[in-house]
Amino acid sequence: MNDTVALVTGAARGIGLATAKLFHGEGRRVVMLDADGPELELAASALPGAMAVTCDISRPQEVAQTVDKITQTMGRLDILVNNAGIADFGPMADTDFARWRRVMDVNLDGVFLMSQACLPLLSRQGGAIVNIASISGLRASTLRIAYGTSKAAVIHLTKQQAAELGELGIRANCVCPGPVNTKLALAVHSPEIRAAYHDAIPLNRYGSEQEIAEVIAFLASEKASYVTGQVVAADGGFESTGVGLPALRATTPRDI
Numbered sequence: 421m422n423d424t425v426a427l428v429t430g431a432a433r434g435i436g437l438a439t440a441k442l443f444h445g446e447g448r449r450v451v452m453l454d455a456d457g458p459e460l461e462l463a464a465s466a467l468p469g470a471m472a473v474t475c476d477i478s479r480p481q482e483v484a485q486t487v488d489k490i491t492q493t494m495g496r497l498d499i500l501v502n503n504a505g506i507a508d509f510g511p512m513a514d515t516d517f518a519r520w521r522r523v524m525d526v527n528l529d530g531v532f533l534m535s536q537a538c539l540p541l542l543s544r545q546g547g548a549i550v551n552i553a554s555i556s557g558l559r560a561s562t563l564r565i566a567y568g569t570s571k572a573a574v575i576h577l578t579k580q581q582a583a584e585l586g587e588l589g590i591r592a593n594c595v596c597p598g599p600v601n602t603k604l605a606l607a608v609h610s611p612e613i614r615a616a617y618h619d620a621i622p623l624n625r626y627g628s629e630q631e632i633a634e635v636i637a638f639l640a641s642e643k644a645s646y647v648t649g650q651v652v653a654a655d656g657g658f659e660s661t662g663v664g665l666p667a668l669r670a671t672t673p674r675d676i
Contacts, residue, residue, distance in 0.1 A: 425494045427451040429477055429534060430504030432459040434602045438629035439501055442637050451490055477504050477530030487537040497541035499640045502531040503552040509563040520566045527570035531577060546589025548640045551578045555598040555655045575651055582649030591648035593639040598655025601626045622657030
């Protein structure tokens with residue numbers, strides 16, 4: 421597997437970094453992208469041989485220059501993980517157009533730009549695109565007018581990619597994480613919020629970055645060679661329960 425190249429955006433921290441570490445552990449050559457240069461360099465320093473490139477994926481010129489650099493350095497690309505995104509939560513009334521556009525620029529346009537720029541490399545031998553959306557793209561929630569819409573669009577973009585790129589030997593799938601124990605979540609989710617999530621999630625806990633990375637790595641691997649156009653909610657069952665009735669969860673099946 422040492423010949424294969426995996427590119428992960430938003431790789432300086434969180435799910436992106438966990439995914440890059442997993443690919444590196446599999447023996448793949450890893451390219452790590454992030455807009456936060458210093459944090460990216462620090463993260464990449466722990467992965468010998470990893471290539472770190474500072475890039476704002478919402479800027480077409482930066483994306484083009486970055487992919488040119490990858491082409492010259494690596495010569496091929498087998499896996500593209502479009503993980504980079506921004507989490508911007510707020511009510512519709514407080515979301516001005518500039519705020520809306522910034523979320524779309526990164527979360528949606530960035531996925532399109534990276535995928536398009538990487539097509540020549542991916543199509544040489546076939547490959548896999550894994551886009552990271554969110555449970556917020558599958559079910560609506562408060563304060564996610566821009567974020568949730570951007571992630572719903574990523575889900576459909578994935579299906580469009582699968583429909584168009586299959587004949588090039590390129591698979592495209594989407595992972596929708598539910599609540600995950602990232603540093604951001606630990607910092608902003610109050611005990612009350614965490615308890616509410618636990619009540620609504622059948623597995624009764626947050627996921628880990630590693631657990632999401634495992635799903636991404638599977639979809640990118642040859643083990644999923646006949647899987648394309650799929651949306652996988654890695655969410656502990658959160659999406660499957662809809663609004664849910666937490667009180668019923670305490671009732672044993674024989675008592676229902």
